[in-house]
Amino acid sequence: MERNYLYPLQLSAFTLSTPLGAGLSATLDALRAGRTGLKRCDFLDVDLDTCIGRIDGLEQMPVRAGLAAYDCRNNRLAQLGLEQDNFIAAVSAARQRYGRERIGIFLGTSTSGILDSELAYRQRDPETGALPKSFNYAGSHSCYSVADYVQQVLGLAGPAMVVSTACSSSAKVFGTAARMIQAGLCDAAVVGGVDSLCLTTLYGFNSLELVSSRPCRPFDADRDGISIGEAAGFVLLEKAASKIDPDSIMLLGVGESSDAYHMSTPHPEGAGAQLAIQAALHAAGLAAGDIDYINLHGTGTKSNDAAEDKAVFNVFGGATPCSSTKGATGHLLGAAGVTEAIISALCIQHGFMPGGLNTEHIDPALKSAYLLKNKQQKINFVLSNSLGFGGSNCSLVFGRAMR
Amino acid sequence: MKVFVEGVGIVGPGLNGWQASQPVLAGTVPYVEAAIAIPPNDLLPSAERRRTGIPVKLALAVGCEAIAQSQRNAAELPAVFASSAGDGDNMHNIFDMLAKNGREVSPTRFHNSVHNAPSGYWSIATKSMAPTTSLACFDFSFVAGLIEAATQTLANSNAVVLIAYDSPYPQPIHEMRPTNASLGVALVLSGSKTDRSLAELEISINRNNKPGTSIANAELEAIRADTPAARSLPLLTALSNLSLHTNRNSGEIYFDYIAGNQLAIAVRPC
Numbered sequence: 289m290e291r292n293y294l295y296p297l298q299l300s301a302f303t304l305s306t307p308l309g310a311g312l313s314a315t316l317d318a319l320r321a322g323r324t325g326l327k328r329c330d331f332l333d334v335d336l337d338t339c340i341g342r343i344d345g346l347e348q349m350p351v352r353a354g355l356a357a358y359d360c361r362n363n364r365l366a367q368l369g370l371e372q373d374n375f376i377a378a379v380s381a382a383r384q385r386y387g388r389e390r391i392g393i394f395l396g397t398s399t400s401g402i403l404d405s406e407l408a409y410r411q412r413d414p415e416t417g418a419l420p421k422s423f424n425y426a427g428s429h430s431c432y433s434v435a436d437y438v439q440q441v442l443g444l445a446g447p448a449m450v451v452s453t454a455c456s457s458s459a460k461v462f463g464t465a466a467r468m469i470q471a472g473l474c475d476a477a478v479v480g481g482v483d484s485l486c487l488t489t490l491y492g493f494n495s496l497e498l499v500s501s502r503p504c505r506p507f508d509a510d511r512d513g514i515s516i517g518e519a520a521g522f523v524l525l526e527k528a529a530s531k532i533d534p535d536s537i538m539l540l541g542v543g544e545s546s547d548a549y550h551m552s553t554p555h556p557e558g559a560g561a562q563l564a565i566q567a568a569l570h571a572a573g574l575a576a577g578d579i580d581y582i583n584l585h586g587t588g589t590k591s592n593d594a595a596e597d598k599a600v601f602n603v604f605g606g607a608t609p610c611s612s613t614k615g616a617t618g619h620l621l622g623a624a625g626v627t628e629a630i631i632s633a634l635c636i637q638h639g640f641m642p643g644g645l646n647t648e649h650i651d652p653a654l655k656s657a658y659l660l661k662n663k664q665q666k667i668n669f670v671l672s673n674s675l676g677f678g679g680s681n682c683s684l685v686f687g688r689a690m691r
Numbered sequence: 692m693k694v695f696v697e698g699v700g701i702v703g704p705g706l707n708g709w710q711a712s713q714p715v716l717a718g719t720v721p722y723v724e725a726a727i728a729i730p731p732n733d734l735l736p737s738a739e740r741r742r743t744g745i746p747v748k749l750a751l752a753v754g755c756e757a758i759a760q761s762q763r764n765a766a767e768l769p770a771v772f773a774s775s776a777g778d779g780d781n782m783h784n785i786f787d788m789l790a791k792n793g794r795e796v797s798p799t800r801f802h803n804s805v806h807n808a809p810s811g812y813w814s815i816a817t818k819s820m821a822p823t824t825s826l827a828c829f830d831f832s833f834v835a836g837l838i839e840a841a842t843q844t845l846a847n848s849n850a851v852v853l854i855a856y857d858s859p860y861p862q863p864i865h866e867m868r869p870t871n872a873s874l875g876v877a878l879v880l881s882g883s884k885t886d887r888s889l890a891e892l893e894i895s896i897n898r899n900n901k902p903g904t905s906i907a908n909a910e911l912e913a914i915r916a917d918t919p920a921a922r923s924l925p926l927l928t929a930l931s932n933l934s935l936h937t938n939r940n941s942g943e944i945y946f947d948y949i950a951g952n953q954l955a956i957a958v959r960p961c
Contacts, residue, residue, distance in 0.1 A: 294846055389898060389952070398805060402782070405864065409790040417863050425867040431776065431806055431827035436949070445950040447896060449828045449835035452806035460824055467842035471692055473896055487789045492801030544822035546814035552802040563820055677802055678811025680823065 294466040295571060296538040298528045298689070300476075301378030303369060304630040306519040306617045307341030311372035316634055319642045320662065324616050326503040326515050331485050336494050337501045341517025341618030342485055343368070351437070358437040360401030360428035362484040366438055369482065369520025378524055379442050382476050392474035393448040394464045395435045396457025396481035398622030400450075401428030403486040434482050438522075446474045452622065454676035455585070457481055458521065459625025459684055463542035465525050480522035483622035489516055496552060504588035504619070506612035506644055507597070507658045509651040511588045517618025521626035534690035537633040540574070540669070543567025547679025553591055558599030560681045561585075561673060565603050568683035574669060576604045579685070581641045582656075583628045583672040586612020587619050596673060597654040604656070611659040615645030625674040625682065632670040632686045639666050692841045692895070694880045695888040695961065697850065698760030699930060700753030702729055703874035703921065704914065709756060713931040715911075716924065717938075722908050727873045734816035742799050743812055744778040749856040749875030750809040751816060757877035761887055763850055765817035768879070769843055771853045772810045772825040773836025775919040776868065778803060779860035786864075809856065832857070833876070833922045834946045834954050841894050844882040853878045855920040872918040876927065884961060890933050892926075893957040896948070901955075903947040922946060929958040 303311065307325025308318035318325065326339045349364045370376055382391060408423040427433055435448045447468060451460045458481020465477035493499045493514060500513035525539065545567065547560035554561070569576060582604070585596055593612075600610060613631050614620075620627050635641055643661040650658050669687045699709045705725045706712045714720035732751040735743070750772065758765045776782075781803050788796050802808070807825035814823060828835035833855040840853035858873035859865060884891070904925040906912040915924045925944045932938035939960055946954040 389950075405782070405786055406789050409786040409863075412790070412863060419863045419867060423867055425864070426829060429864075430829055430868075432829040432832075436829070439950060445952070447835075447838060447952060448949055449826050449839070451824055452827055453810070453823075453825050454805040454807055464824070464839060464842075467839070467846045471842040471845050473838065473842070487794065488785055488796070488801070488804060491789060491794050491796045492785070492798075492804065495796045495798040495801055544824070546810070546820050546823050548814040548818050548820050550815070551808065551811050552798070560820055676807070677805045678807040678825075679814055680807055680810070680825075 294470050295540050296528055297466055297525045299523050299537045299539060299633055300526050301375055301524040302522065302630050302633060303373035303375040304521040304627060305369040305372055306620065306627055307343060307517045308616060310368055316638065318616060322645060322662065324503055324645050326618050334487065334490055336490055338499045339503045339515045340485060341515065343518055352441050355437060355440060357424050358427040358433060360404045362401040362434055362482055363437045365484045365518060365520045366434055366482045369522055370441055375522055379478060382524060383443065386475040388443055389445045390475045391444045392446040392465060392468050392477040393435050393439045393444060394451065394461040394477055394479045395438060396451045396461050396622045396625060397434050397483050398452060398454050398457055399483060399486050399489055400431050400433050402488060403484065404428035406487045442478065453680040454678055455621050455624050456674040456676035456680045456682040457622040457625060459674035459682035460544060462539055462684055463544060466542060469527065476524060476526035478522055479525055481623035481626040482520040483620055484518040489621060498589050500588060503646045504614055505646045506586035506588040506614055507593050507650055507654055508647040509649045511590060511593060513589055514587045515618040517620050519620040519623040519627050521623060521630050523626065532689045535637065536689040537636055538687050538689050540687045541568045541572030541685040543571060543683045545681045549679055552677050554595040554675060556595055558595040560679055561596055561599035561675055562602050564681035564683040565599060568671060568685045572685040574685060579608055579669050579671045580667040581635055581670050582608055582610035583632050583670060584610050584612040585673040585675045586614055588614060592675065593654065596675060597656050601655045606655050606657055609641055609657050609659050609663065611642055611644040613642055615647065628672045629684055632672045635670055636667050636686060636688050640664050692845060694841050694844050694882060694892050694894065695884050696878055696890045696892060696930060697881055697885060697887045698757035698879035699927065700756030700877035701927060702749060702752050703727060704872055713935055716928040716931040717935045718907065719937060722910055724910055735812060744781050745858040745873055746774060746778045746856050747809045747812045749873065750813055750854045753875040753877035754813060754852055754854045757879045758852055761879035763879065766819045767821060769821045769849065769851050770810060770813060770823040771836050771840040771843065771851060772823060773832040773855040775827060775829055775832045775857050777806045778808065779858060783861050783864060828949065830919050831948050832919045834948045840880050844880050848882055850879055850881040853880060855923060857918050857920040870918050872914050872921060874918050874920045876920055876923045888961040890930055891959040891961055895955050896952050897955055898951050901945045901953065904944045926956060933960050
């Protein structure tokens with residue numbers, strides 16, 4: 289088959305804010321130092337024995353002036369994310385080049401601003417049951433709220449939508465953007481994801497017995513669940529410029545699949561994940577042996593890591609270095625895909641592979657080449673996996689513009 | 692973007708499948724308002740089926756109806772799901788539990804709370820490992836889904852099923868997001884014409900500020916304006932007119948979209 293002409297697309301600007309800190313340099317410093325952003329749960333009055341990746345200061349942070357109707361934790365986090373790494377200026381320059389209606393917005397979130405609904409349900413009118421009048425559905429709870437907010441902050445007017453496929457959401461937006469650009473509906477796209485802490489995910493994952501009491505330990509023999517975090521990441525994607533910086537980071541391929549197995553448990557053989565990995569490699573026109581490093585979904589649950597290991601081993605064998613960065617960031621759910629996409633870009637730019645944190649004894653049943661220590665090495669190609677509830681899988685391939 | 696419609700599915704209040712709905716939408720049979728009757732679907736095991744809410748039942752019913760007309764294999768078809776809010780009953784129950792002491796969220800309710808729950812159940816029911824995506828764009832979720840589905844047919848040279856559904860929230864959240872009808876609609880779209888093609892759609896995004904196309908029947912128009920998935924009804928009306936020969940002329944339909952954009956669709960006979 290011929291190589292898919294959706295790619296390459298250039299990541300002409302990107303920014304990331306996670307429990308490791310706001311902006312790329314904070315992210316890079318923490319990854320290099322092997323520092324985790326996870327700590328004992330101190331979110332609201334949550335009484336679970338777990339660790340979380342909470343971003344400090346969101347409780348006091350405003351949304352942008354004039355957009356008070358969108359005020360909620362998720363959109364505050366979006367605002368914090370947009371303000372880092374001169375991202376807004378980069379989008380403004382793109383707006384000058386293309387026109388505001390020619391730049392699309394495709395963002396992933398799993399829970400949007402539903403924390404506002406959770407808190408509003410505590411304040412129902414004792415007689416009528418009504419929610420407080422201050423509650424604004426469209427600006428907070430609505431699944432589309434974050435794309436609406438970001439579009440207004442960036443002064444854009446192109447096509448927009450939210451992809452909400454649980455933990456693969458902000459990986460799949462890269463595919464949506466590539467198709468929209470290919471179809472000529474926009475010339476560039478702001479893609480990314482924003483997901484913020486809320487009680488539904490903390491108590492919900494706890495009810496499934498998928499939450500660890502310790503900072504999560506992906507690929508450890510004694511791994512016992514996830515640590516939930518929050519993050520915002522954004523990427524400006526556009527067609528490659530004719531004169532391109534050889535160190536530019538390119539999106540080379542996206543692969544998507546479904547498990548068709550279970551709503552909250554991955555296919556035990558990793559069959560869906562394997563299909564997504566192979567589709568991404570095919571789209572990129574690369575062989576498994578071309579990939580220098582794999583950023584795993586690696587949540588730290590028994591079932592995810594076992595299934596993903598089988599998928600990775602089946603495609604790559606046991607030689608390609610891989611790790612999960614969730615020991616550092618926590619599981620960022622709807623923002624996990626873009627977080628790990630941007631970490632992949634940093635790995636290529638700075639020539640390093642982050643060792644997985646918190647893991648003490650790699651599970652002998654897992655056969656992939658899991659890294660426990662950082663490794664410095666030139667990297668040309670990275671594959672990043674995102675695997676979500678409902679069996680929604682997405683793999684992304686990134687590479688350096690000129691090798 | 693040029694795509695071809697190979698199958699249509701619909702279930703809503705007084706709209707019981709594509710066959711029965713065509714004369715109603717074309718205006719040759721009067722619209723009779725009635726409670727929604729979602730046809731049962733036995734693709735999911737009964738234990739799974741009992742755990743699902745209205746959105747999953749809507750999605751399975753209309754998706755299967757549209758795919759049957761296209762004579763394609765559901766297990767090989769990428770699927771695009773679009774909904775403003777997913778399962779409002781389920782979210783209400785979770786919020787209710789979280790506001791109480793103990794905060795005992797049911798694990799099933801939690802995994803059903805993800806926006807892509809219908810796509811997860813769909814892939815299990817149809818045994819499809821093909822890609823699916825699940826989109827939201829508030830009142831414009833059907834339009835967003837149509838755009839995504841059309842771009843997928845171009846990118847993958849493959850047919851795609853678009854499944855849009857919405858159902859109302861219960862109180863108290865209903866007061867803050869007052870949509871009132873449950874409705875599901877599905878379209879099988881392909882990038883090239885086949886012997887099952889019902890119509891050709893030329894889809895574009897513009898900023899011409901034409902008013903969104905409405906529906907002549909006042910009751911159907913009220914549903915269209917109320918329920919995000921029912922924003923599809925002008926397109927289904929045009930397809931009904933084509934297939935029943937009540938109006939074989941090519942027509943252009945306009946859909947409101949976000950940020951001053953609108954979607955224009957020229958509907959042409961095949």
